[in-house]
Amino acid sequence: MTRSISDIRxxxxxxxxxxxxxxxxxxSRIAQHNPALNCFISVTGDIALEQAxxxxxxxxxxxxxxxxxxxxxxxxxxxxxxVRTSCGSRILDNFIAPYDATVIERxxxxxxxxxxxxxxxxxxxxxxxENSYYGSVxxxxxxxxxxxxxxxxxxxxxxxxxxxxxxxxxxxxxxxxPAALCGVTGIKPxxxxxxxxxxxxxxxxxxxxxxxxxxxxxxALLLQTMSGFDPRDSTSTEQAVPDxxxxxxxxxxxxxIGLPKEYFAEGLDSRIAxxxxxxxxxxxxxxxxxxxxxxxxxxxxxxxxxxxxxxECSSNLSRMDGVRFGHxxxxxxxxxDLYKRSRGEGFGAEVKRRIMIGTYALSAGYxxxxxxxxxxxxxxxxxxxxxxxxxxxxxxxxxxxxxxxELGAKTDDPVSMYLQDIYTISLNLAGLPGMSxxxxxxxxxPVGMQLIGDYFDEAGLLNAAHCYQQVTDWHLQxxxxxx
Amino acid sequence: xxxxxxxxxxIAHLARLHIDEADIDRYVADLSSILDLVDQMxxxxxxxxxxxxxxxxxxxxxxxxxxxxxxxxDKFQAIAPDVSQGFYRVPKVIE
Numbered sequence: 001m002t003r004s005i006s007d008i009r010x011x012x013x014x015x016x017x018x019x020x021x022x023x024x025x026x027x028s029r030i031a032q033h034n035p036a037l038n039c040f041i042s043v044t045g046d047i048a049l050e051q052a053x054x055x056x057x058x059x060x061x062x063x064x065x066x067x068x069x070x071x072x073x074x075x076x077x078x079x080x081x082x083v084r085t086s087c088g089s090r091i092l093d094n095f096i097a098p099y100d101a102t103v104i105e106r107x108x109x110x111x112x113x114x115x116x117x118x119x120x121x122x123x124x125x126x127x128x129x130e131n132s133y134y135g136s137v138x139x140x141x142x143x144x145x146x147x148x149x150x151x152x153x154x155x156x157x158x159x160x161x162x163x164x165x166x167x168x169x170x171x172x173x174x175x176x177x178p179a180a181l182c183g184v185t186g187i188k189p190x191x192x193x194x195x196x197x198x199x200x201x202x203x204x205x206x207x208x209x210x211x212x213x214x215x216x217x218x219x220a221l222l223l224q225t226m227s228g229f230d231p232r233d234s235t236s237t238e239q240a241v242p243d244x245x246x247x248x249x250x251x252x253x254x255x256x257i258g259l260p261k262e263y264f265a266e267g268l269d270s271r272i273a274x275x276x277x278x279x280x281x282x283x284x285x286x287x288x289x290x291x292x293x294x295x296x297x298x299x300x301x302x303x304x305x306x307x308x309x310x311x312e313c314s315s316n317l318s319r320m321d322g323v324r325f326g327h328x329x330x331x332x333x334x335x336x337d338l339y340k341r342s343r344g345e346g347f348g349a350e351v352k353r354r355i356m357i358g359t360y361a362l363s364a365g366y367x368x369x370x371x372x373x374x375x376x377x378x379x380x381x382x383x384x385x386x387x388x389x390x391x392x393x394x395x396x397x398x399x400x401x402x403x404x405x406e407l408g409a410k411t412d413d414p415v416s417m418y419l420q421d422i423y424t425i426s427l428n429l430a431g432l433p434g435m436s437x438x439x440x441x442x443x444x445x446p447v448g449m450q451l452i453g454d455y456f457d458e459a460g461l462l463n464a465a466h467c468y469q470q471v472t473d474w475h476l477q478x479x480x481x482x483x
Numbered sequence: 484x485x486x487x488x489x490x491x492x493x494i495a496h497l498a499r500l501h502i503d504e505a506d507i508d509r510y511v512a513d514l515s516s517i518l519d520l521v522d523q524m525x526x527x528x529x530x531x532x533x534x535x536x537x538x539x540x541x542x543x544x545x546x547x548x549x550x551x552x553x554x555x556x557d558k559f560q561a562i563a564p565d566v567s568q569g570f571y572r573v574p575k576v577i578e
Binding site: 314429 | 491494495496497498499500501502503506510513514516517518519520521522523524525526527529532533534535536537538539541543544546555558559561562563564565571573574575576
């Protein structure tokens with residue numbers, strides 16, 4: 001089951017198989033493999049088969065929508081009307097969303113089938129998927145290793161062929177890092193490109209939804225459905241959305257690609273640097289011009305990000321109070337006890353750490369030293385990119401400093417986990433689009449390469465990734481146990 | 484930046500989070516090490532730099548003050564922990 005979304009669309013259109021048949025195939029693969037991988041928090045088989053029947057009826061009339069009958073999985077952070085939306089947390093374990101996120105609504109409009117809701121780090125806080133109330137996810141390439149996070153379930157589901165595509169969200173790397181660690185393709189669009197309405201908020205000025213798939217070609221299809229202005233998201237942008245699929249295959253002759261020296265410095269596994277060098281050589285053969293650039297404030301991105309993300313999460317998660325929805329503690333003696341114990345019981349340790357740091361950074365007397373300082377550095381980090389894009393079209397580097405680490409290897413030291421995000425989080429601070437695509441293996445584990453684009457240049461990223469994937473086959477590799 | 488046990492108790496109170504006494508020492512150590520990481524921000528002089536809150540420097544979009552939502556009280560309250568006659572019930576606040 002290594003079919004791409006493009007293959008599935010062709011097969012459905014040609015009548016080689018029905019959506020019900022292919023949906024059943026995926027549901028039985030999920031039943032077979034999910035106990036070992038734990039990619040899914042909820043499997044929505046009945047909904048999937050009903051949507052598949054409707055898609056088959058539409059396909060029979062010849063007037064089907066663009067993704068009619070294509071089965072997909074959604075990160076359990078997107079609200080789904082009538083279906084539990086847990087965000088990987090005990091506090092929302094009983095939360096049946098009363099409405100659809102805009103992203104979910106658009107996939108319904110375009111005829112896609114929902115297989116289920118995927119596992120994730122609680123409230124998208126983590127880089128290993130080990131912070132989920134529903135347990136960790138295993139990496140399909142080596143089940144003793146993490147899949148990355150926070151969208152670990154989505155990345156692992158695509159890598160193992162339990163879904164041909166999936167949605168994720170990216171606040172500091174949560175699409176690109178698990179895509180890299182699981183050997184799949186994932187894109188985080190420009191801030192404002194994809195509506196955040198119905199995406200349970202972590203860091204509102206950083207969060208963006210995006211797709212995972214087996215190729216840039218498939219990501220282009222999914223991103224097309226997800227993108228576009230939404231009046232219900234006050235930070236949604238009114239920029240026109242180009243036809244991403246039509247933009248593929250334009251070639252990259254003369255494309256100027258910058259290599260930030262800070263992304264190849266100390267802290268990067270030298271063998272990853274070697275794999276990336278080989279990929280750069282391929283791009284050179286395709287006509288790209290490679291240039292050295294500098295993003296001098298890269299090392300500041302981690303402290304800056306954690307102040308801003310934690311401050312925003314401490315505000316956003318205050319709505320989890322045990323009053324209107326979610327977990328409520330038993331027999332509260334007063335309202336304060338209700339709040340404190342509902343939240344204390346409902347949140348895991350990492351979420352509590354981040355809420356407390358954010359609360360501290362925003363508290364009286366500390367605001368200037370932490371939050372204001374971080375916002376100033378945020379502008380300096382953005383300016384680094386703006387200067388770089390004056391000279392180059394794309395920026396390239398590794399997605400992560402190492403390949404998938406072993407389960408449990410970093411759980412005792414939150415700061416060492418945060419350092420995994422060194423190459424990904426500055427894009428969220430700047431609001432830029434980025435993607436990760438597989439470019440090789442080390443010890444049987446995938447290596448991801450990150451491409452960074454200028455504002456709203458998702459088309460340029462997808463085209464460059466597609467050109468690379470036309471001459472290489474890393475994206476076609478499938479872990480042996482899941483062929 | 485090293486926090487003390489009382490600092491962590493106070494932060495937890497401000498955040499309305501119950502922390503088990505047995506876990507306090509662990510939070511003191513973890514939060515202190517995160518603040519050490521955060522203190523790296525001070526290596527750079529950023530005086531005079533305008534703070535950036537929206538990555539696109541966008542301002543809040545406004546809309547006409549019109550009713551756009553329908554009343555879905557019953558649907559929303561169906562998932563609430565405790566409701567009565569259309570109200571959310573909480574422990575007594577005013578004596």
